[in-house]
Amino acid sequence: MDAIQTETKQKIFFVDGPGGSGKTFLYNTLLARVRSEHRVALAVASSGIAAELLSGGRTAHSTFKIPIPILVTSTCNISKQSILAESIRTASIIIWDEAPMVHKHVIECVHRTFCDIMECNDPFGGKIVMLGGDFRQILPVIRHGRQADIVESNLKRSFLWQNIQTLPLTINMRVRTNNSFSDEAFEKFLLRIGNGTQQILDDGQSTIELPRYICIEPNNNGLQKLIDSVYSNLKTVDPDNSYLGRAILTTKNENVDKINTLVMDQFPATPSNTKIYLSADAVADEDQQGHYPTEFLNSLTPSGTPPHKLYLKKKAPIILLRNLNPTEGLLNGTRLCVLNLGTRIIEAKIQNYRG
Template sequence: MGLIVLPVASSGIVSTLMPGGRTAHSRFKIPIVIDDCSSCAIGHDSDIASLIKHTNLIIWDEAPMQHRFSFECLDRSLRDIMKAVDKTRYNMPFGGIIVVIGGDFRQILPVIPHGSRGDVVSSTITRSYLWPKAKILFLNRNMRLNQGNSEEEILALKKFAEWVLQIGNGQVKAPIDSFEHYKNDEVLIPSDFCDPEMKNSVENMIHWTYPNFFSNYKCPRYISERAILTPTNQVVGHLNSLIVETIQGAESRYFSIDKAEDFGGSTEEMSFAFPPEYLNAINILELPVHELKLKEGVAVMLMRNLNQTLGLCNGTRILITRCLNQCVECEVITDAFVGTRHFIPRMELTPTDTKFPFKLIRKQMPLQICYSMTINKSQGQSLQRVGLFLPNPVFTHGQQYVAISRVTSHTGLKVFIEGHNGSSTNVTKNFVYKEIFYQLPTT
């Protein structure tokens, strides 16, 4: 039709799946630290403002994982920009531009550090002043699951899709029998996906998720199609270290340079209070580790949006092809940029929000090993084989649903659950904040 459309997404990895896609923060200059009075850093005479004035449609994917302040921030800015086109558009949502917001409220909601259940629910777009003005449409076909070739396979896929939705809606309950009484938030995983008789060992899980690993660990397609998912970063680090140790070849170690700034005291007090050894020992989710151990052929994931036009986004999975002195050469193994090679150097990284009384700056390559990843990090990705490892249960809304819905086939999921006494079990917790669905009409 010759109209202008701006496709954006809440995460970098999802934006690469959209033609011309960008993250919402990058496209609309939304502040990283945001509140209920924030506005986008778009000047009236800027190029992006001129583009917005001629835009007919904005598509925003993975919207439920974004804080409602981001949508309200964009709304205020678009009203201010579009009033130059027509004064009446200042009183219209998003300045009169149609905004299609896509997403699944069964998935993980905005992450609120140390926030309560009420804090998480109140941060979603359904609690925004914009929500009553929205028209809600439903998609009823699961596009992630492969279509079966036989009637039996189609029936199995349909059954799996229904079970996944029931997990997301909090409708699956563990049976109560004469031997055990399960709590209300516990679910029974079917034997097709979780065998309690199978020894719940890390070795079994790695072998199932990565069969014939030594013959295929340098194959981009083999690595990109599978991953081990688990709730916490501590377990992710342990599993990744075990897998990397089995890879043959020389190990290269890259150490970060850490420093502290914006401290209220003097330089001498800062050096005494925050020695390099202390700064090196700090591990924050937003930063790579101080000591990064890499080998040629190791799969890693980017932790920062470097260049979205080249597919180098937060969450992009890449293979190390060469370990150099000051950087590494990598090959992209996912999405539309498969096979492209890039050099990743050290760069200064700073966490956006910490409780430290100083600003931590870490100069390190924004990489982390990704044979295993957290459930939150996997959101937006599609995999053919997922080993879900639960030494501890999930701890927030949508994690269980996201983990089991990453696979493209019912045969690609295996769940390894550790019971209270260390033995294998097929019962685990599933947190669903059902109040998030109260303002959604039922289909």
Template sequence: MYDCLGNNIQWRSSFNLPGGRTAHSRFEIPLQTNESSMTNMSKQSGAAKLIRKAKLLIWDEVPMAKRQTIETVDRSFRDIMDIDKPFAGKVMVFGGDFRQVLPVVPKSTRAETVNASLVNSYLWPLMGKIQFTRNMRARTDPTFSDFLLRVGNGEQPTIRDNLIRLPEQLTVKYGSDGNAEQSLIIKISPSLQENASAAKYVTERGILASRNEHVDKLNENLITMLPGESKTSLVLTLQMMTPTTIIKKNNINTLTPNGLPTHRCSDK
């Protein structure tokens, strides 16, 4: 998912907590895991020494991790500690919401995605479950909070093919000109020209999009609505040649890699 600055949004505790790390970085988990894989930690490594000293480990957003990844850590903990217990007896706190994003399995069926989830792991029956039902971020909007719970619990009525109909108060109707993007921008950022220089106004608003091309289109519409003259900062590039192809400037202009804003190359 991307915001209107083209940034790839990853809600991870590694970014939010002081000293936080991703699970793959901390436990040296290989990118490809299976039913017998192990982490790259050796018993003599600094990471293994840290695990031996640890009393409690916190792993957030665990529903997004494949069960094979979590089981890989379990096997490695048993090997490092020489204790044949789940995670070698270490206290593990897993956080996350199964109503959100499950593990991403490319080109998979629904059954394959569910099979990759933690709930199908041999570890799941051994875990104690604590459930939270109050949405703290949406506590000032109980109607929206209840709607999210209905969707997550599969209780929201569907139209067809498991598609749900959004409540009318959550939708933005087309304008008279039929420009959906323009109507959305006006709804989210009313009086944009008068408040464009106010930091509080700008930081309290945002539009999320699922694809970079949608982000670029929204950004273009937003820029045309901002006061002042627009300026383009050109990127200086060198023509790249390989034995089989030449990467030309026009081709580079079409690339939209994650984390980089839309760009245009200089003629020089």
């Protein structure tokens, strides 16, 4: 706020904090304060869900017209005479959440564009910019990249980093609010991994031993106990209140399909509330159809696509895999509750979870 209200030298900031430390709360508080003074504040994020959590937020690629693919010399497709350029000129602050997720060239591309719009060679054209995120989480994804390539692509390797002041958030407000010992212990365990202080087994593989309290039993009952712990009493509770903030994460698609089927089997089953949707798979090139039979295509489940047989029931939680309508909150990662199952249409309600 001092940088906004007075002419200070430091104008670029980075809010660094682990998940649950209150970064989004801080952003929205700043946005509300600045806008209450009739100033312009732009809020963007590197992902659709993060943008949805910001007041008036949009994705950075959509707002700043960032080109794809990104190159070391790229600039955004923003005309100096456009309304967007005028909004950038008049903005008192620009907040960018989840900045470590994007390649450093994306940040530098926006920097060059701002310099051109503002006709100033200072970082980001002299605008006050607050970046935020957590370097302990996922870094930019480099196709076929080595570990060194991924590290080299992150924001800290950019020439802009020397101009950024880091503002750390250290208290996990989510754990403090829940007041749970298991949550606190797990949060400290994750921080030790992220900070590189967790003990590593001397096996040449950088193996980390997981605490027993976060592991499921290595038998047939272990997975079922996990499901019962996360989704208890599926046949009796109200899904609008019971499933918010709950999820089971896994790294492989085959495990996703297996867990989804086990969870779905626990919902009440009647002919009117159960539906199986089949995908329509075909080869675009007619000359290649003989090489790829339909049965083979049906067996494939590429990342980011549902299985060939989509097994659903009413009141079940589902998640979107595409940005269907960002203005209405229908983004990749949005969670919904199934209301009705038609022949070709699924009616669902967005779960208003803002964790």
